[in-house]
Amino acid sequence: MENSISSKEQVKEQDPIEDIQHSMYKWYYRDVYRTVYYITKEKELSQDLTNDAFLKAYDKIQSLEDINKFKQWICVIAANLAKNHIRKQSKLLTFYPMETIEDKHKTEDIVIEKVDREEKREKLKKGLQQLDPDAKEILILRYYHNLTYEEMGETLSLKQGTVKSRLKRSKDKLFKIFNSEGEKNEK
Amino acid sequence: MKNDNVNQFDMLIAEALEAEMNSIHLTDREIEQQWMKFQKRNSNKKGHRKMNYKKAAVFIIGALAGFTMMNLVDIEISAWRVPNIVSIFTQNEDKVTVERNYSVGEGLQIIPEEEIPRIVTNYIEEVRDIISFNLKELPFHLEEAMIEGDMLHLNYINDEGEIRLFQMPQGLEFSQTTHFRAGSEINEITIGDVSYTIVRITESRTKIIWSSFGISHTMDIDYPIEFEDVIELLKAME
Numbered sequence: 001m002e003n004s005i006s007s008k009e010q011v012k013e014q015d016p017i018e019d020i021q022h023s024m025y026k027w028y029y030r031d032v033y034r035t036v037y038y039i040t041k042e043k044e045l046s047q048d049l050t051n052d053a054f055l056k057a058y059d060k061i062q063s064l065e066d067i068n069k070f071k072q073w074i075c076v077i078a079a080n081l082a083k084n085h086i087r088k089q090s091k092l093l094t095f096y097p098m099e100t101i102e103d104k105h106k107t108e109d110i111v112i113e114k115v116d117r118e119e120k121r122e123k124l125k126k127g128l129q130q131l132d133p134d135a136k137e138i139l140i141l142r143y144y145h146n147l148t149y150e151e152m153g154e155t156l157s158l159k160q161g162t163v164k165s166r167l168k169r170s171k172d173k174l175f176k177i178f179n180s181e182g183e184k185n186e187k
Numbered sequence: 188m189k190n191d192n193v194n195q196f197d198m199l200i201a202e203a204l205e206a207e208m209n210s211i212h213l214t215d216r217e218i219e220q221q222w223m224k225f226q227k228r229n230s231n232k233k234g235h236r237k238m239n240y241k242k243a244a245v246f247i248i249g250a251l252a253g254f255t256m257m258n259l260v261d262i263e264i265s266a267w268r269v270p271n272i273v274s275i276f277t278q279n280e281d282k283v284t285v286e287r288n289y290s291v292g293e294g295l296q297i298i299p300e301e302e303i304p305r306i307v308t309n310y311i312e313e314v315r316d317i318i319s320f321n322l323k324e325l326p327f328h329l330e331e332a333m334i335e336g337d338m339l340h341l342n343y344i345n346d347e348g349e350i351r352l353f354q355m356p357q358g359l360e361f362s363q364t365t366h367f368r369a370g371s372e373i374n375e376i377t378i379g380d381v382s383y384t385i386v387r388i389t390e391s392r393t394k395i396i397w398s399s400f401g402i403s404h405t406m407d408i409d410y411p412i413e414f415e416d417v418i419e420l421l422k423a424m425e
Contacts (some may be wrong), residue, residue, distance in 0.1 A: 140208075143197070176195075
């Protein structure tokens with residue numbers, strides 16, 4: 001009898017939409033949070049922006065044509081929110097050391113050959129941390145979330161050509177930092 | 188980058204990113220705590236959703252009108268008409284007002300704030316790709332560009348200081364009223380077929396307002412600049 005009352009109460013309290021939202025939240029929270037945190041590097045801010053991303057995604061979910069792409073879609077929303085937040089704060093923070101980095105293209109082959117893979121990865125991590133939010137966003141979407149140019153273009157409201165050129169610029173920046181780190185170590 | 192290095196570099200990026208992302212730890216408990224916060228915010232949002240349409244209207248009108256002051260006894264200084272544009276300058280002890288009325292372009296849509304897409308970038312190529320109208324650009328370093336629906340904000344930095352350029356398609360029978368502090372110096376100049384209103388608000392702040400081919404433009408120069416240099420700046424715009 002008690003069981004029957006409690007199950008009725010449960011049924012009464014359940015909101016099917018909220019249940020689905022909760023499941024999706026639990027399922028994708030880590031990916032969304034990591035995307036945001038990678039750009040902002042602030043825990044509380046990342047939690048807030050992650051929730052902003054879920055609010056926005058649930059609000060606009062009708063506009064998502066393929067529900068299987070929810071993860072990529074919400075990660076793009078989250079990355080965009082994080083990037084825009086950082087941009088607004090950018091007058092207070094320094095994010096762009098790239099301007100001072102010399103072009104070391106000529107030495108790129110030597111550097112890549114000489115340093116072993118683990119070291120390279122560590123250097124690349126440092127390089128990634130030095131990138132501006134725009135570059136971080138596009139690299140995360142492409143290399144971590146494995147989005148296609150088309151998917152990135154759709155969700156970022158950019159032409160595919162723009163996505164490609166932005167990705168190329170970001171990689172070039174990273175490559176310059178990577179190589180300049182390599183040369184520093186050699187000296 | 189050579190092709191084989193490109194592939195190697197791509198793989199390295201993917202590996203480095205994965206390692207970085209996996210090092211960001213989160214417990215299930217933390218996620219549940221955030222879910223509670225999310226539910227709270229979601230229910231608050233539902234309650235406020237109707238208000239956002241009003242906010243959107245205020246937002247757009249605010250962007251066009253600038254800052255306003257109350258209790259005025261206006262004295263009309265001058266008014267003249269160029270094709271499709273009327274500028275009226277009025278002033279009293281407290282302020283100077285510039286009104287510009289236009290009758291060109293397509294209707295201005297009021298879009299709910301939530302639906303206004305917002306893109307921030309510092310690449311002018313992206314702005315050109317996204318913006319559907321013929322935008323004006325300055326020959327300086329673009330610090331930041333923000334696109335909100337049809338509205339475009341360009342922030343430039345040069346050796347002297349900052350210049351902000353705002354532009355957007357204007358509505359049919361469009362009207363813009365901007366108030367400035369008393370003592371502001373106002374000049375009207377025509378370059379080509381375009382009539383520019385140049386307002387020197389303070390020694391280090393100048394605002395220029397104009398309309399061209401159905402696009403409304405406002406430029407704010409945040410450093411001391413001579414009138415002749417303003418004209419050169421306007422001519423240098425692409």
